[in-house]
Amino acid sequence: MKREKSWWVMIGEYTSLAFLLPAATVAGYLIGYLLDRALGTSFLKPMFLVLGIIAGFLQLLRQVQKNSENDGHR
Secondary structure (H helix, E strand, O other): OOOOOOHHHHHHHHHHHHHHHHHHHHHHHHHHHHHHHHHOOOOHHHHHHHHHHHHHHHHHHHHHHHHHHHHHOO
């Protein structure tokens, strides 16, 4: 038997979703920027930016799917 989540826990989980996609995007951009500077290239920044966006969306979808599965089993 699962305990129902408190209101504060649910607020925390949904607030974290608001920061998830921008944080993954910025992380990808920064990794690409630093690698471009270190290696003297110019193509890694956009590649890692796209990878960060994709990773953020995938994690967002996983979290939403996990939350919807938990709500469906009550």
